[in-house]
Amino acid sequence: MPPTDLLTTTPARRTARTAPAPAGRDPFIDVLRVFGMVLVVLQHWSIPLLSFADGRISTGNALATGNAWMITWISQVMPLVFFAGGAANAISRRNAARRGDATPAWLAARLRRLAWPVVPLAAVWLPLPHLLLALGVPEQPVLTASRLAGQLLWFLAIYLVAVAATTPMLRLNMVYGWRVPAALAAGAVAVDVLRFTSGLDVAGLPNIALVWLAVHQLGFLYADGRLGRPWVLALGGYGLGAALVAFGPYPLSMIGMPGAVSNMAPPTVALLAVGVGQIGLALALRRWIVSFAEWPGVSRALGWAGDRMMTLYLWHMSALFVIVSVVVVGLGISTPEPGTPAWLSGWPHWLLMLALAMWPLLRGFARFETPPASGPYTGGTVRVLVAAALVGLGLLTLTVTGFVPGIAPLAGAGAIAAGLALTRSSRSPRGTSPGSPGMPVSRPGERAGGLRVSSAR
Template sequence: MSLMTRPTPVRAARRALDRRVAETPASRDLTVDLLRALCIGVVVGWHWALSVIRRHDGQYVMANPIADIPLAWPATWLLQVMPVFFLIGGFANLVAWDRAEHRAGPFLRRRLARLLRPAAVFLAVWAVIEAVAAIAVPGYPGVLSYGLILVTPLWFLAAYLWVVLLVPLTAAAHRRAAGPVVALLGAVVVAVDMARFGAGLEAFGVVNTVLVWVFVHQLGYLWRDGMLESPHRRCAPAVAGLAGLVVVAALEVYPASMVATEGAGLSHMYPTTAGIAALAVFQLGVVALLRPLLSAWIRRRRVWRAVVAVNAVAMTVFLWQMTAMLVTLVVVQAAGLPIHPEPTAAWWAQRPLWLAVPAVVLAGLVALFARAETGSVRRPLTTGNG
């Protein structure tokens, strides 16, 4: 093949994307893929546009403006989408477990590779950057001097890695007694929070940081097995979850917001609380109720093509999004632009900047590092969503 006829990387990527779109099996549940792509967009957009960056104890922190916006906390019941990721994970992992014929080795090798390859590249690149900077720049304080901005995505990876490792056990338990297992996990989550807050056993927070995400992942199994197909079963989790959230909001021990806010004294995310379990049940119901609408929308070729493109690099986007934000922070400082520490009118006016610049940076990072995730992009999409 001559240089004139050899496809460019962009053209080759487009051809691979078109091939994957064309080879989509009719039996695949496209709404799961759509939700994954939408959640990635929500997480990235929230981190970039809805973070109030300020200095605290010599480091940068990313505060949420929710506390400064009247009655904004109910929006977090929809926009805190981490539970949806674990619901999707439960759905997809059960599909993959069945495809692996319930063999732990093949299942874990494939799932862990998809998680750990992009993460290994991310950590290796930053290790090299830190080593070179420490040698070349006298007194270089290290990237963590900016705070934990860079490593924010890694907590999710650790939690998700845990539930993937447990799939051989949790999937077997689901097959034996799906409903009772979910009910038992939910009861234990509530009991642990009662011990933590009622008896003052703060160390129990670590227990629910593990158990809550297993519970949410287990709900994804119910979704995968079609247990939410009938209309009343679609409504039930939405109503039950909403009732749970109302109780959570009414109790003084919990904040009403599902994202961390300054002055709240407690975050639902870490240590994870029963509030996230209630949120997951509610969001599962919302997803079930919206499924017919989402299913019709995702059947449009342009929408499905965009979803396939996003999901092909989803882990790369997730890992590198905060690097793009950190680069933007450095650029903004170098340009002498103000970084507003409060959600004032001037802060809101800068939101387009904090979406556009990180997006450009992230596009370049994805182009550089997506191969770690898309190395097997030539493999066609399979049935199910595993």
């Protein structure tokens, strides 16, 4: 069977009581994507414990107190985001294959949608620390904000790997099905054994690929209609996660906590197990989720939010820095003790201020979720892989260094710009329409490298 057929053929065997995901809009995946990103933002806005004294800002984590770690078993939704991305990429790539679009053209279009929203972020944050320091703002808060503004890009760097691997991983999925994520999970177990027996966190770095690709691969199975028995997945995933933290070396929290081993950086098998539990729970509720998403008001809200999710993700920490600079640094108001009446009563007002700060950022930068129109990509496989490598290297550099003044952030932004330049092609030949085979044009509802599947290509 030719490779293209492997991408376009639906598997004959399906788990009972499931069906393949729609070839176009899937409201279930839309909801997971929006829910995941909104919950990430709410968590980032809600957990910081902040105070300012002697020119330095101190930070803490509200979820590090008491039994608040339990919240992270739901609020750590990055597994759901990668799962939704896997389903979207499977649908998009197969639709492109049916139209005759080659993998390089599909990947170039996907890469542009993924990296283009980062351009305005870099354009603002590269000069901003220099300007603030020149205006006399204390150095430590400026450097802290500059560093954190870039750390968010870890997600795009890893997701780019998943996007680049979509075509070969789809072929493996069509032949081996469940054995692919099972093999990735087995590799993650081996990595964790090495990490915890050696005591070296660096030994766990391969799990950055193994864990997230395993969850992404489950999205392929969902797109095929091969994810049945959702309650088995939910109970099995959460049950295994509970056993691992109870009897293994894994911490209770699914997000990193100060002074503790992290289940997130790098990801562990415990996080993978909880992620499988989350996916199973979401699938068990799928019928109600889809019904809710089809309400007219909810559908419009999902459409509006779906077109702005990357902007919300990339800029929500900038909104936080604006409010912190006014309330914590300017007015000297520290975060109350978490869980106290002062904290609980102040939390809605805090979120309102952050939402008001976020609104102009959404209005100003959401337009960059759609990259400039480009002609059909004709550069070939090597060129687009070089482009992906450059963008990935740039995102990784900014993840590590942030936008702290120096050469590294400039080099990282330059690598992203060079990668984007390699994805561009000549103008469309006269007579070629945006619907022609091989024409990787932007279409409504498909944003940011496949994180949304409305009108999936």
